Amino acid sequence: MSVKEIPQNWEPKILVFACNWCTYAGADLAGLSRLQYPPNIRILRVPCSGRVNPQFVIRAFQRGVDGVLVAGCHPGDCHYVTGNYFTRRRYLLMQRLLQYVGIDPERFQARWISGSEGPKFQQVVNQITEEIRAMGPNRKLRDAQ
Amino acid sequence: MSEITKKIQEIAREILEKGEAEIVIGWEKGTFWYLSPPAFIDKPEDTQRLVWDEFCHNNLSKYLLDYKNHEGKVAIFVKGCDSRAFNRLLQDKQVDREKVVLIGIPCTGLKDQDKAKSLGPNGDIPKAQKCMECKYPTPLVYDYLIGGEEALNEVAATKEAPDFSDVKAVEEMTPDERYDFWTKQYDRCLRCYACRNVCPACSCRECIFDQTRIGWIGKANNSSENQFFALTRAMHVAGRCVECGECERACPMDIPIMLLNKKLIKDINELFGKYDAGIDPEGKLPLGHFDKNDPEEFM
Numbered sequence: 001m002s003v004k005e006i007p008q009n010w011e012p013k014i015l016v017f018a019c020n021w022c023t024y025a026g027a028d029l030a031g032l033s034r035l036q037y038p039p040n041i042r043i044l045r046v047p048c049s050g051r052v053n054p055q056f057v058i059r060a061f062q063r064g065v066d067g068v069l070v071a072g073c074h075p076g077d078c079h080y081v082t083g084n085y086f087t088r089r090r091y092l093l094m095q096r097l098l099q100y101v102g103i104d105p106e107r108f109q110a111r112w113i114s115g116s117e118g119p120k121f122q123q124v125v126n127q128i129t130e131e132i133r134a135m136g137p138n139r140k141l142r143d144a145q
Numbered sequence: 146m147s148e149i150t151k152k153i154q155e156i157a158r159e160i161l162e163k164g165e166a167e168i169v170i171g172w173e174k175g176t177f178w179y180l181s182p183p184a185f186i187d188k189p190e191d192t193q194r195l196v197w198d199e200f201c202h203n204n205l206s207k208y209l210l211d212y213k214n215h216e217g218k219v220a221i222f223v224k225g226c227d228s229r230a231f232n233r234l235l236q237d238k239q240v241d242r243e244k245v246v247l248i249g250i251p252c253t254g255l256k257d258q259d260k261a262k263s264l265g266p267n268g269d270i271p272k273a274q275k276c277m278e279c280k281y282p283t284p285l286v287y288d289y290l291i292g293g294e295e296a297l298n299e300v301a302a303t304k305e306a307p308d309f310s311d312v313k314a315v316e317e318m319t320p321d322e323r324y325d326f327w328t329k330q331y332d333r334c335l336r337c338y339a340c341r342n343v344c345p346a347c348s349c350r351e352c353i354f355d356q357t358r359i360g361w362i363g364k365a366n367n368s369s370e371n372q373f374f375a376l377t378r379a380m381h382v383a384g385r386c387v388e389c390g391e392c393e394r395a396c397p398m399d400i401p402i403m404l405l406n407k408k409l410i411k412d413i414n415e416l417f418g419k420y421d422a423g424i425d426p427e428g429k430l431p432l433g434h435f436d437k438n439d440p441e442e443f444m
Contacts, residue, residue, distance in 0.1 A: 054380045055353075055373075062369050075437070085435035089417065092440060093383060093432070096412045097376065097405075100315065102324025110443040140324050143369035 003064035004144050012132040014041045014067040015060045016125070019049045019084075022073035022114045029118030037125040040132075041069075048072065049110075050083035054094050057108060061141040067107050067132040069124070074112040084112070103140055106131045149197040149250065152291050153222060156248055157192040166220035166246045170208050172201040179261035183208060197222075197291075199256040202273070204389045206230035207345045209240045220246035226275070226389035228284035229423030230345030233387050236426045239348045249287030251296045254279065258394070275390030275403070278308075285424060309411045311404060331371040333398040340392035340402055341378065346385035346422070353377065375405065383409040384431035387423040416440055 018024040024045050030037060046052055049072025057068050070091060078084045091110045098108050109128060113121050132138075157169040173184035173194045181200040185208075186192055205221045207230065212219045223231060228249065234240045254276035261270045276282075283297045290296065315323060338354055341347045354362055354374065362377075363370040388410070392402040413420055413431045417439065420431050 055377050058373050058376050062363075062373060075441070082435065085437065085439070086432070088439055088441070088443065089432055089435050090380075092416050092442065093409060093412055094380065095442075097379060097409060099320070100323065100405075100408050101327045101372065101376065102320045102322070104320050112443050141369055141372055143363070143367070 003062075003142055006137045006139075010137050012040045012066045012129055012137075013064065014069060014125075014128060014132060015065045016041050016043045016069045016071060017046050017049065017052045017056070018043050019072035019079075020045055020047050021079040022077065022112075023049075023071035023121065025115030026071075026113045026117045026121040029115065030121045031118075033118050035118055035122040037122045038129040040129045041125050048078065048080050048083040049087040050078075050080070052087065054090065057094065057098075058141060061103070061107075061138065062143040064138075064142060066135075066138040067109070067128055069128055070110040071113045071121075071124070072110075074114055077114060104135060106135060107138055107140075147197060149291055150195070153197050153248070153250070154192045154195050156289055156291070157186060157195055157220070158189045160220050160246060160248075161186070161189045161192065165218065167215075167217035168212070169195075169220040169222075170205050171195040171222045172197065172203065172205075174198075177262070178266055179256075179258050197250065199254075199270075200258055200261070202255055202258065202391070202394055204230050204343065204345055204391045206234060207343060207391075209234060209245060210348060212244075213239070215244075218244050218246055220248060222248050222250055223284045223287060224250055224252040225279060225281040225283050225285070226252075226387060228286050229281060229387040229421075230389055231423075232286060232426045233345050233385060233423040234348060236423070236428065236430070237348055247284070247287045247289075249284030249290040251283045251290070251292060252276075252279075254282065259399075273390065274393075275388060278388070280421065281424075286426075309407060311401075312408050312411055315404065315408075327372065327375070328368055330400050331375050332368055334366075334371040334374065334400060335398060336366055336371065336374060337397065339395040339397065343391040343395045344382060345387060345389065345391070346382040353381075375402075379405040379409060382406060384413055384420070384433070385422050386410060 018027055027043060049070055052070050060068050072084045072087055075084055099105050111124050160166050160169060169186045171184050172181040174196050175182045179200050181198055183203045183205060184194050204227050206227050254272045256270045257273045264270055356362055386406040390403055417431050
């Protein structure tokens, strides 16, 4: 599907960067517990939320994603001890920068979801999907030429 | 010839004659009266080319990167912002302090080149934007100081703290207005990378924007790729920008690049505590370390 046009039967497309040690396990638990969440998310497993380069986020918007969620272990629980503390600093800034250039705050979010928080994963995904569905397709930063 | 010009010529001559440095980097008069480009002097008799006036904008610290593998010493003149840039490079271990002779110039603020061009030599030329908000007009690090220690007291900071009024003006727009504003700005971008080339915070040997492999950066010059460039560059210099305003000066399309950088400076100060880049060469970068008590918004 080309990013050039937005289809009639548009559905939100949300990219989730999930840390291998916490959020991915949390998503797994949500699945094992038969917790239902919308199929609008695409999970991309990363070794640590600190692996998520700000460029990945911008590139996702360019390629037609409507929302991005970066999720990792709670501060203090990082498998690599301090990775998510760096993530926190980086994305506190990045979030403000994206808002500053006109991206709506709902489009880019970050959350801490641990391996035991299957229900939280479900709830976060539900919430983001609903928010983005209400906002409609993202046209900003889209590489539509 | 101004007093300071005379002094910088003297000191440059002395340094070259004594062999303290092999090259002195200063400013000379350019093609137009409102331009003072850098001059690279290696003979004592050439030192008379050097000048100091209100248009010596070029940040000379950046040129030290060209002499990274040079065996001898290099002497450069530094204004307040140049000295911050020097500290910045020192912090990244890009230059060797032992191999550089710094000659500090207490700076009373430079004049806007673009306005000078339109107003003419007899016009009332305003100060450059960066100089109006300058917090460190005197060099922070130097071996020699033009005018001696007393000159430092004469130059007082023009403002205690920049008020970020221009950043706030953009923040007050609606998201769509902001997006239109930045799209309009960056649609002009030629992707000449002049902003990166003059930036003292940009010292990577291999820059992402020079990558030719697929997946790193799109080479197309369109709205989306230009903004990818703008945002990526802003994030790369976050916490490193010394507010020398060189990116804006070098930009052939007059894109307000500092408006992005200042936003990041403002946020870093608000979120992670007061931080000015290029003050302490031993200090840690705001994005290079963390504090367990950083604000928490991702719960």
